[in-house]
C-alpha cells in the first residue's frame with residue numbers, strides 16, 4: 061500500500077472540514093484523532109473493498125470466529141503499523157506540528173471483552189489477516205464495554221464505559237444487511253409438502269440486528285478481513301399512538317427493550333451470569349450471524365446445502381455462542397425445508413468448539429424454563445437433539461445409568477451448553493497442553509471416551525505486532541538490529557537472539573531498553589495517578605482479572621510478610637521492589653473486591669512508611685485495560701503467574717511478559733509449563749504444588765490448611781494482621797478473607813485455592829529473585845533467552861495449528 065503524504069494531508073483536511081467544519085488550527089485533539097483515523101481508513105479502504113467484492117463474486121471456504129467478546133483496545137497504532145504506513149503518518153503529523161502520541165491517546169479502548177478470552181479473539185483476527193487466511197469475526201457491538209474502574213477510598217467503583225460517545229471512526233454501518241431475530245411467542249406447526257411439518261414462531265418479539273463492519277488489516281499484506289458486530293434495535297421504533305396519548309415513557313418501551321440486548325458487556329470473567337438478558341445476547345448474535353451466512357450461501361448454491369460445511373467452519377469461542385448449533389438446525393429445517401438428518405450432518409461438520417476453562421462455575425447451564433420462554437423453537441430442537449443423543453447413549457453405555465445421566469444435555473431442569481457443543485461439534489479443543497490433558501482425563505473424561513477423535517490441543521498465542529512491535533518499539537528495534545526483519549510475521553526468527561546471550565554490549569543495551577520502558581511507565585503513572593515509581597527497583601507485576609484462583613492474595617500475603625521483614629531487618633531485601641497490580645473484579649464478586657481493597661490498604665500503609673522507603677512499594681494501576689497493558693508489559697521485570705496449578709487454562713498475559721523480557725515467577729499451570737519448556741527452567745522461577753499433587757489432595761480430601769499456619773510463624777503473623785487492625789482499624793474489613801483461608805466459609809473448605817500450602821515455596825522463589833537480580837547482566841541474559849524462545853507463543857503459530865487441524869483454509873491473495 062503506497063503511502064502518499066500529500067494525499068493523506070488532503071484527506072485529513074477534508075475530513076475536518078466535512079465532519080467538523082473546521083480548519084486544522086481549530087481542531088481539538090479528538091477531532092484530530094477522528095480525522096487521522098478516517099484518513100487511515102481511507103488509505104486501506106480500496107483493499108477492504110476488493111476483499112469484499114471478491115467474497116461477493118465467489119464463495120470460498122472461510123472460518124467464522126463466533127465470540128461474545130473481542131477485546132480489541134485501540135486500533136490506530138495497530139492499523140498504521142499493519143498497513144505499513146506508521147512512519148509516513150508520523151512524519152506527516154510531525155511536519156504539521158501535531159503530536160502523534162497525544163492523538164493516539166484520544167482513542168478510547170474498544171473494551172468489548174473481559175480479559176484473556178476476548179483478547180485472544182482479537183489476536184486471532186490479527187493473525188488471520190496477516191497470514192492471508194479468509195476469515196470473519198462475528199460478535200456484538202456493545203454500546204458499553206468493560207466498565208471503567210475507579211478506586212475510591214481503596215474500593216473498586218464501576219462506571220459505564222461509553223466508548224461510542226464520539227462515534228467509532230473504524231466502523232461502517234451496513235443497514236442493507238440487517239436481519240430480524242425473534243424471541244418468545246409460541247411455536248405453531250402445520251403440515252407442509254410431503255412428510256414435512258412447518259413450524260413458525262407466532263407473536264414473537266422481533267429485534268432488528270444491524271451489522272457494523274470493522275476492518276482487520278493484515279501486517280504487510282493486502283488482506284483486510286472483517287469483524288462484523290451486531291447492534292440491536294426495534295423494528296417497530298417508537299409508538300406514536302402512545303406518545304400522542306402522552307404516555308411518553310411507554311412510547312419507547314419496545315425500542316429500549318430491544319436496544320438493551322446490545323447495551324452492555326457482562327463483566328463476568330470465567331463466571332456465570334445466569335441472566336436471561338445474557339442468553340438473549342447470545343442468541344441474538346448467533347442467529348444474526350447465521351442468517352447472514354445462510355443468506356450469502358443461498359445466493360450462490362440455492363437450497364442445496366450439501367456444500368455448506370465445505371465452505372464454512374464456525375469456531376465457537378467458549379460456550380457463549382453454542383446456541384448457534386440449534387439455530388443453524390432451525391434455519392435449515394424451518395426456513396429452507398431441509399430434513400432433520402440432512403441438517404444434522406451439515407451442523408456436525410460445520411461447528412468446532414474451544415473450551416476455555418475447567419472452573420465448574422464457568423461451564424454455562426441455562427434453566428429450562430428461561431430457555432424455553434425466550435427461545436421456544438430452539439428449545440424444541442435442543443430437546444430433540446438430546447432425545448436422539450440419549451438413545452445413542454443407552455446403546456453405547458447399556459446399564460450405566462449414572463453416566464447416561466451425567467452426559468445428558470438436559471438434566472435436572474438445566475441445559476448444559478458445553479455438552480451440546482461437544483456432542484455436535486467435530487472438534488473440541490483446549491487452550492494449552494496441560495489444560496487439554498485435564499479436560500480429557502478429568503473434566504470431560506466421559507466425553508473423551510465417547511468421542512476421542514474430537515479432542516485436540518491448541519496452545520494459545522498473542523500477536524507480536526501489538527504486544528511487541530507496536531507497544532515496545534525500543535525492544536523491537538533491538539531485535540531487528542540483531543536478527544533482521546522477518547520476526548514480525550515469523551516469531552521463531554527471534555531465536556537468533558541466542559547468539560547474543562554472552563555478548564555484554566547486547567545485554568547492556570537490553571538493560572537500557574528495559575530501563576527506558578520503566579521510565580515511560582513511571583512517567584505515565586505519575587501523570588495519571590500521581591504515583592512515584594523507583595526505576596532502580598524490580599518491577600514485579602501481576603496484571604490480570606481479579607479471581608481467587610489467580611491468587612493475587614498469595615502475592616499480597618507475601619508483600620505483608622516482606623514489609624514485616626524489612627521493618628525487622630532492612631538488609632533481608634537486597635533489591636528494592638515495586639509490586640504492581642492491575643485488576644478488575646466482576647461487579648458481583650464480593651471476595652475479589654475485598655482483595656482489591658486489601659491491595660490498596662496495604663499499598664497505602666507501605667508507601668507512606670518512611671522506614672521501608674526505597675525498598676518496597678505497592679502500586680495498584682486503576683482501570684487495567686489493553687491500552688494500559690501495552691505500557692506495563694514492556695516495563696516488567698517479573699511476571700507473576702501464580703494461579704493454583706490446574707486452574708488457569710492457558711493464560712496469555714504470561715506470553716506477553718515473556719516476549720517483553722520479563723522472567724516468569726509461576727506455578728506449573730496452563731501455558732506456564734510450555735513457557736518454561738521453551739525458555740529453560742533456569743530462566744524462570746517455578747514453585748509450588750503441581751496439578752497432579754493438588755488433584756491427589758482433592759481426591760483424598762486430605763488438605764489440612766491449619767498445618768501450614770501452625771508450622772510457619774511468618775504465615776501465622778500475616779494472617780493475624782488481616783484481622784488485628786494492623787492495616788486498617790476496622791478489624792472486620794478483611795475478616796472474610798481470613799475466614800476463607802483459615803476456617804472455610806459459605807460451604808467451601810478452608811483455603812480452596814491452596815494459598816497457604818504454596819506460601820513457603822512462593823516466598824522462597826521470591827528470595828531467589830532478590831538474589832538473581834543483584835547480577836544485572838545475568839538477569840538480562842535470562843531476559844534475552846526468554847525473548848529468544850518466545851516464538852511458539854505467537855498467535856500466528858496458534859492460527860497455523862487451527863488451520864492445519866481444524867479449519868483447513870487456503871490462502872487468499874488480493875492484488
Ligand SMILES: *Cc1c(COP(=O)(O)O)cnc(C)c1O
Nearest residue numbers: 175176604685686689711712713
Ligand atoms: C492479555 C490480557 C489479559 C489476559 O491476562 P491473563 O494474565 O492471561 O489472565 C487480560 N486483560 C488484558 C487487558 C490483557 O491484555
